[in-house]
Structures are given as structure tokens and as C-alpha cells.
Amino acid sequence: MTVPADRPLLLVDVDGVLALFNLDGGEPAGMWHMIEGFAYYLTSGGPSLLHEAAEHFELVWCTGWEDRANDHLPRLAGTPGPLPVIKFARNPGRANAHWKLDEIAAYAGDRPVAWIDDALDANCDAWAAERTARGVPTLLVRTDPSRGFLPAHLEELVAFAGGLVVAD
Numbered sequence: 001m002t003v004p005a006d007r008p009l010l011l012v013d014v015d016g017v018l019a020l021f022n023l024d025g026g027e028p029a030g031m032w033h034m035i036e037g038f039a040y041y042l043t044s045g046g047p048s049l050l051h052e053a054a055e056h057f058e059l060v061w062c063t064g065w066e067d068r069a070n071d072h073l074p075r076l077a078g079t080p081g082p083l084p085v086i087k088f089a090r091n092p093g094r095a096n097a098h099w100k101l102d103e104i105a106a107y108a109g110d111r112p113v114a115w116i117d118d119a120l121d122a123n124c125d126a127w128a129a130e131r132t133a134r135g136v137p138t139l140l141v142r143t144d145p146s147r148g149f150l151p152a153h154l155e156e157l158v159a160f161a162g163g164l165v166v167a168d
């Protein structure tokens with residue numbers, strides 16, 4: 001028989017993954033919501049995909065939304081939750097990702113990690129490559145902020161998690 005290794009983490013960004021922007025009129029199904037005075041377009045497909053991902057991963061919010069993800073997204077969009085939240089020392093509120101790396105590294109340690117985000121940069125690639133070189137499975141999944149989390153991303157995630165299953 002086979003037994004799963006420790007369930008990998010899935011770090012989940014919100015803006016550009018579940019809350020879309022730069023919409024071009026061809027966006028996936030979803031709805032506009034007013035959240036704390038701002039309008040957000042939340043996909044309806046992304047939350048379903050997250051529920052499927054939760055069968056393979058331990059989900060963690062990894063977003064400038066921090067606790068606000070749990071405050072709003074399970075109720076408004078039907079995401080899994082409440083989920084653990086990575087807290088960031090600084091949140092510049094702009095579309096770069098390396099500001100998350102220190103806290104992610106501290107949170108994840110040497111656990112296998114997949115990270116889905118619309119704003120991964122060369123620093124993230126270097127972080128993932130360094131972990132991979134040490135034998136720590138690491139997957140970066142990039143989304144288009146006008147499309148968000150799509151079925152092809154879930155397939156990639158499930159294949160990654162499946163590759164961690166070890167023979168007993």
C-alpha cells in the first residue's frame with residue numbers, strides 16, 4: 001500500500017488568485033462584492049478548486065489580506081476556512097511578492113510547499129530553486145490576475161502532491 005507523506009502546504013494568495021483584477025471582459029464566472037468599502041470580483045470557480053486542493057494539501061492563507069481572508073472569503077465566496085494565516089511584517093500593498101518570502105520560509109521550514117500567487121518574481125524562483133536543490137519539494141504556481149485559479153492549476157498541484165506519496 002502507499003501512505004501519504006506529511007501533507008504538503010498550499011500557500012494561497014487572494015488578489016489575483018480568488019479576487020480578480022485587470023478584468024478584460026472575459027473573466028471567469030464570479031460576482032462583485034463590496035468588502036470593507038472596496039469592490040472585489042470574486043471567482044466562483046476558485047473556491048471550488050480550493051476545496052479539491054484541500055484533499056491533498058494543508059491550506060494556508062498567504063496574502064496581504066491576512067485575517068481578513070477568513071473574515072470574508074468563506075462567507076462570501078465559499079472558500080474553505082477558517083484557515084491558518086501567515087502574518088507579514090510589512091505589507092507594501094503593491095504587486096510584488098518577495099515581501100512574503102521571509103515569513104513563508106519561517107512558517108514552512110522544510111515542509112513541502114506549493115504556492116499559488118499572481119505576483120511571483122525572480123526572488124521567489126530563487127527561493128524555490130534553493131529548496132528544490134536541498135531536496136525539499138517546492139512548486140510555484142503562477143496565475144493571471146484577470147483569470148485567477150483555474151482547473152489547469154489544480155491539475156498541476158495534484159500532480160505535485162501525488163509525486164510526494166511514498167511507497168510503504
Ligand SMILES: [Mg+2]
Nearest residue numbers: 013015016118
Ligand atoms: Mg496577489
